[in-house]
Amino acid sequence: MNLFNVYPLFNINPIKAQGSFLWDDRGEKYLDFYGGHAVISIGHNHPHYQTQLKNQLDKISFYSNSVQNELQTELADKLGKLSGLEDYNLFLCNSGAEANENALKLASFHNGKSKVLYFSGSFHGRTSAAVSVTDNPKIVAPVNYDKRFIKSEWNNIEQLEVVFKNQGSEISSVIIEGIQGVGGIMIPTVEFLTKIKELCEKHDTVFILDEVQSGYGRSGYFFAHQEFGIEADIITTAKGMGNGFPIGGVLIHPKFEASNGLLGTTFGGNHLACVAAIAVLDVMKDENLIENAQKMGEYIENELKDFSHIKSIRRKGLMIGIELDRDCSEVRNSLLYNHHIFTGNSNDKTVLRILPALNIQKEETDQFIDALKTVLEAI
Template identity: 85%
Template sequence: MNLFNVYPLFNIHPVKAEGSFLWDEKGEKYLDFYGGHAVISIGHNHPYYQGKLKEQLEKISFYSNSVQNELQTELADKLGKLSGYEDYNLFLCNSGAEANENALKLASFHNGKSKVLYFSGSFHGRTSAAVSVTDNPKIVAPVNYSERFIKSDWNDIEQLEQIFKTQGNDISSVIIEGIQGVGGIMIPTQEFLSKIKTLCEEYNAVLIMDEVQSGYGRSGYFFAHQEFEIQPDIITTAKGMGNGFPIGGVLIHPKFEASNGLLGTTFGGNHLACAAAIAVLDVMKEEKLMENAQHMGDYIEQKIKDFPHIKSIRRKGLMIGIELDRDCSEVRKELLYDHHIFTGNSNDKSVLRILPALNIGTQETDLFIDALQTVLNAI
């Protein structure tokens, strides 16, 4: 049997990782400035994280959600305190797409409506409803298309108001990323988010904030939307939540009523996943990683802002989009193969996406800065 060939792969085979570095089977060392799509939040193989997982493995690694699991309670308590959403409830699942699926379903259960408003440039996942609110026709199969899903332009208040004026009574929810990642580090304006919140309240629609990539301290706030003092009805999270262990979550406003069987999952919130997620929160708090994300993001921007071929820098904390005056693919390849540095791209071909671990330091960061300068100067 062969693998189903759906991933374009770099010819690199990592076999070891520590902190912000990877090593391949030949012993070559690479700087990880992408974290596997912002998944590695506290660095590879953080000793505290490793210890928590090993400790849990010696006890119990899995049982279904038909029994009590005190680790889920501990995770909910710590997540509520660190995020500032102590009065919300938590549903645990396995991924960002699954979190968004459950959020969309819960919203529809809540108000009995069926339409969903999403935005240009969005990415919310590859499963049924999640991919239907993702702005990429290449990954939306015919079975996923439906008139229930309405697209509006990013940061376009006039179009947003017009859609609500004509279809607002049928809109169950609005789903929006705290910062668009795949879309190219696109940041919503305060006015845009405020208008969405106002319209949701006026038309009894649920505001779902997708913080799968932009959450967990990535922006310098626990959730990116908190900079704008907007309170969503539902918040989804995943990626950095488990530092590589698959876990996702839905933070749910107390106005939503739970009932037996309303939502469910086999693997979500299992013992190992909770141990990983608790370790991440402990490290974030102890090492003040949100503050570090703000500090190191500022540091990178100040160092690179005058480099040639950079048109703009779109950034919150360590969620960074470097817009070049050309397609970024060659720059990305040179950084990887000539300088051994992992970076990312986006649907905007000119944007180099930077998502390092939140505990990155100046020593590792200077390696990236020097390499980027060398590559850009050589163009």
């Protein structure tokens, strides 16, 4: 049997990782400035993370959600305290797409409406409803397409108001990323988010903040939208939540009522996933990683802002989009193959996407900065 060939792969096979570095099967060392799409939040194989997972393996790895699991309660408690959302409730699942599916479903249960408003440039996942609110026709199959999913232009308040004027009574939820990642590190304005909130309240529409990539301290706030003082009805999270162990979560405002069977999952909130997520929160708190994301992100931007071929830098914390005056693929490949540094791209072909671990240090950022300067000067 062969693998189903859907991923374009770099000819690199990492077999070991530590901190912000990877080593391949030829012994070559790489600086990880992408973290596997912002998944690596506290660095590869952090000692506390490793120890907690190994200890849990000696106890119990999995049982279904038909029994009590005190690790889920501990995770919810610590997540509530660190995020400042102690009055919210938590539903655990396995991925960002699954978190968004459950958020959209819960919203529809709540108000009995079926339409969903999403925005240009969005990416919310590849599953049924999540891909239907993703702005990429190439990955939306005919079975996923439905007129109930309405697209409006990013940061366009006027168009947003027109959509609600015409269809507000039918819109179950609005889903928006705290910061668009795949879209090219696009940051919503406070006026745009405030208007969404206002219209949602007026029309009994659920306001969903997708913080799958922009959450968990990535932006320099626990969730990106918290910078603006906006209160979401539902928040989804995943990527950095488990530092590589699959886990997702739906944070649910207390106005939503739970009932047996309303939502469900087989693997969500299993013992190993919870231990991984608890370890991430412990490290984030003990090592002040949200503050480090603010500090190191600002340092990187200040060092890069006058480089040749950079048109703009879009950044919150350590969620950084470097807009070049050309397709970024040449720069990205040179960083990888000539300087052994992993970076990312986006749907905007000119944007180099930078998502290092939240505990990145100055020495490691300087390695990236020096390499990027060399690459850009050689163009």
